[in-house]
Amino acid sequence: MSKELREMLQKLEQMKAEVRALLGEDKVDEAEKRMEEVRALQKKIEVQRQLEEEERGGLGLGGGYSVGGGAATKEDAELEREYRQIFMKAIRRRPISSDERSIIVEYEKRAVMNEGGANPAIPDGDSSLIVPKDIQTRINEVMRAQNDLSQYVRVEEVTTLSGSRVLEKDEAMTPFAVIDEYGVIPETDNPKFVAVSYSLKKRGGILPITNELLTDSDQNIINYIVRWNGKKAVVTNNKLIIDLLLTMSPKDLADLKAVKKVFNVDLDPAISMSSIVLTNQDGYNWLDSQQDANGRFLLQDDITQPGRKLLFGRPVVVCSNRYLPSIAGTPNKAPIFIGNFEELIVLFKHRFFEFAVTKEGGDAFKRDTTDLRTIMRNDIKFWDTGAAVYGQLALS
Incomplete structure (x- = not known):
């Protein structure tokens, strides 16, 4: 320019x-x-x-x-x-x-x-700026590498701090009526809609950067900011999603047959075919130890994505016990969520990260740092509650 x-x-x-x-x-x-x-x-x-x-x-x-x-x-x-x-x-x-x-x-x-x-x-010197596109992309890459659960749900970019979306209600439909020649066409049942409202909440934190680091190359500073914001965003998104999932009504799953019934009966066939399995380390360990009558492990390798496992052809996503703990009892139970999370949950977000910087405010002056304040705005809501099942897997 x-x-x-x-x-x-x-x-x-x-x-x-x-x-x-x-x-x-x-x-x-x-x-x-x-x-x-x-x-x-x-x-x-x-x-x-x-x-x-x-x-x-x-x-x-x-x-x-x-x-x-x-x-x-x-x-x-x-x-x-x-x-x-x-x-x-x-x-x-x-x-x-x-x-x-x-x-x-x-x-x-x-x-x-x-x-x-x-x-x-x-x-002069104010950095209340949006994050450059190439840095946004790198933060997203770091988030994906750390298994950000928001990649499995629907993410909607919004331009207002509050609003709503309209969803067709999931109800059984009646077939069209048979009409005789010259017969009167009857009225049919009407679609029903529900509104999903959102109100974005501001979340943020302050990252102290040593003034010695700021004398380093742009690349090193960017790498530091990318790693920190990527990790914080993953923790934030994952907690939002897990907290919402845990509000669902749980269903006891005594064995692998009960898990299979969720795919075959509890979920709509279209949802079942596009489902994933989300569990914690305890649940994954239990699933990974299950064998058929011939001694073959039931979890299969995904040949399209090395390192990922499949259960009955559906991808298995593992969350740390630290963030998704098992339920204590006799026996202990591991949470396991089965369904299409893009249909289950929508994450509304506005912009990306907003940065602002000071080296005089807060404790920055006392510790000789430059403090980088990061703010993100988002909200999370259920979209179609029939798109997933919350099970509690007995770890006996």
């Missing part, structure tokens, strides 16, 4: 702010005149963009990707690199220039991540 384009974008934001101020003072005529100038500048910016794209070799694909999720262009890749440099500069609490602020505005606008419209002027 050229300096000329950055200056135009910055001027555009200033002019929009002036229009809002005029509207706030009920100066509608003046606001309309100013808005004409805004539209003219927007056209000029678009022409400038096209000119720069032509100078870089046209609109062909470049060596990057779109921050907004569309086709990759050289301009997008360049914007991504520039924004990442500003992001690391903000992490180090260094001043951000007016040109760099215009890059922030442009990046957030393309990423469709702005909350509530206009982006306020960002003070």
Whole structure:
């Protein structure tokens, strides 16, 4: 992005702010005149963009990707690199220039991540910025490597802090009636719907970064932030999902035949075929020790994904006993959830992580650190409670 384009974008934001101020003072005529100038500048910016794209070799694909999720262009890749440099500069609490602020505005606008419209002027050194796309991807990779249970449920990206989704109620349908020639077509039963409401909750934490670490390379700092946020996100998501699962009514499963009955009878055939098995280490150990009459273990290797096991052809997911403990008793019982978790649970989330940094506030000044505050907003709800069964497996 050229300096000329950055200056135009910055001027555009200033002019929009002036229009809002005029509207706030009920100066509608003046606001309309100013808005004409805004539209003219927007056209000029678009022409400038096209000119720069032509100078870089046209609109062909470049060596990057779109921050907004569309086709990759050289301009997008360049914007991504520039924004990442500003992001690391903000992490180090260094001043951000007016040109760099215009890059922030442009990046957030393309990423469709702005909350509530206009982006306020960002003070020097403030890093209240969205996480760059390439770092988001790396955090997701770390989360997957640590068996984030949110990869098995439905995840909905939302743009508002509260709202609802409409779901068709699971009820038995009656067949269409037979109609004689010239006969009157009767009314049929109507579909029924239920609303699933969500209200996002803010969750976060503070990561102290030593000022010695901040003098290291960008790559080492990013690796440190990625690992920490990835682990915290996994723990957060897994607890949300497990706590919700444990609110289901449990069913005693005395043996493997009872487990098989869940697949064959308790679940709808379509749900059963797309199911997974979620249990803890105790439950997995019990399943992995079961043998048929010929001494062959019933858990089979998944040839499409080495290291994963299958029970009756369904993937088995193992959660640590630390987060999903067994139920004490005589005998002890291991929790085992069988079903399609994408149909069972929906995780609503807004944006990705938000970062803000200080080296004066809190305990940062006393311990000579730079504190990175991370905030995420999400909520979790049941979607279709008939899509899974909560069993308690007797560990005798």
